[in-house]
Amino acid sequence: MKKIYVKLLFVCSLLLIIGCFRYQEALTWLDFQYQVKQQEKIVQVQTSNQVISIPLEEYLIGVIAGEMPVSFEKEALKAQAVASRTFVLSRNLKVDNTTNSQVYLNEDQMKENWGKQYEQNKKKIEEAIQETKGKVMTYQGKYISALFFSSSNGKTVNSEDYFTGEVAYLKAVDSHWDTSIDPHNIRKKTFTKKQLADIFNVVPEDIRVTSHTSSGYVQQVTINQKTYTGREIREKLSLPSSCFQIEFSSNGYTFITRGNGHGVGMSQYGAQAMALENNNYQDILHHYYQNIEIESIDS
Structure with a gap:
């Protein structure tokens, strides 16, 4: 009987050791998958003379700095962060730094534009990005083409009226704020x-x-x-x-x-006006993009 107990103890110990190894292997595999997932979120930006690689959330700082006035309300900046994050993911993280994709400013350009306000402005944008970290828009399970523009004539445009083909979530909506809030409408x-x-x-x-x-x-x-x-x-x-x-x-x-821009998707001046009326970034996005879901890619 004693021999049987010894054998059972040995088998249990062996299984425990094997289990520990497998648990460690599982942790290693999960960590590897996490690293792969993180590595996938590197944006390839085509500039005039080279392709630069930038982590997604860092890339968004330069995009918001280039695409939306930093003086805008935090909720408007947050709406822009989600739109820009979704936009680049819908293009498989490969874009250029022009209005054909999204304007991107590097550190030197931001410092030149903002001067003594550089640290303050960058912090404001970083907060907008952090407070919407990982948030994206989807339609029927896929990233949307989150188009945006500066201001409208008081109403946005159906996608098919400017680009080729109808897009269900890019439909004309009211944006009456633009005609009064945009000083150069x-x-x-x-x-x-x-x-x-x-x-x-x-x-x-x-x-x-x-x-x-x-x-x-x-x-x-x-x-x-x-x-x-x-x-x-x-x-x-x-x-x-x-x-x-x-x-x-x-x-x-x-x-x-x-107005200013193609008129399809989110009006940036409209987003600012909605933020001034105490709408949050989700309200803004749901207004300009029809029947979309706001989800997290980090969940």
């Missing part, structure tokens, strides 16, 4: 006939807006019977917005624009 830009002739390869004799989107942005323009989209006119003439009127005078053609 209305702008004017004048072109002579010769300047337009050089751009369109034809002397303009008849320019007119022929249709608008449901949000009041220009849908089509004809120049001497040739049709262009509002987006094409905006891009060819470098206009702030595709919401414009055209006035003819002895000086040439004046394009009077409302």
Whole structure:
């Protein structure tokens, strides 16, 4: 009987030792997976002459600094943090540092822009990022294309009215705040006939807006019977917005624009106005992106 007890004790001890090894292996495996997960959150940013690698949360500091006035309310900055984090994740962490993706400022550029306010401004942005750490927007389980822009004409634009294809969560919504809160919401830009002739390869004799989107942005323009989209006119003439009127005078053609940006997704000035009305960042995001979920990638 004593031999049986000894054998049982030996077997139990052996199992305990093996279990400890396996437990340690499990911890090592989990730690490895965590490290892999962290390593995956490295953003590859294409600059004019090189690709730089930046940890995601650090990258967001430079993006918010480049994309939104640091004077904006904390909740607006937090909404921008979640939108920018989602945007870069939806593009598999590979972006450039222009408005084609998201403007990114490095440390030196932030110091140059902010001067003596550098430490204070950076801390404010870091707090907005930390308070939304890991938060992203999804639609049907996938990261959304979290488009944003500066200000609208009072209403945002359906995705299909500016870009190609309908996107369920990028639908036109009210953004009436923009027309009063954005100090540069209305702008004017004048072109002579010769300047337009050089751009369109034809002397303009008849320019007119022929249709608008449901949000009041220009849908089509004809120049001497040739049709262009509002987006094409905006891009060819470098206009702030595709919401414009055209006035003819002895000086040439004046394009009077409302808003700044493509108009799809979140209005940054609208986000600021909503924050001033005591809305939190979730309220802002749910207003501008329809039927989305706000989730955490770190959970």
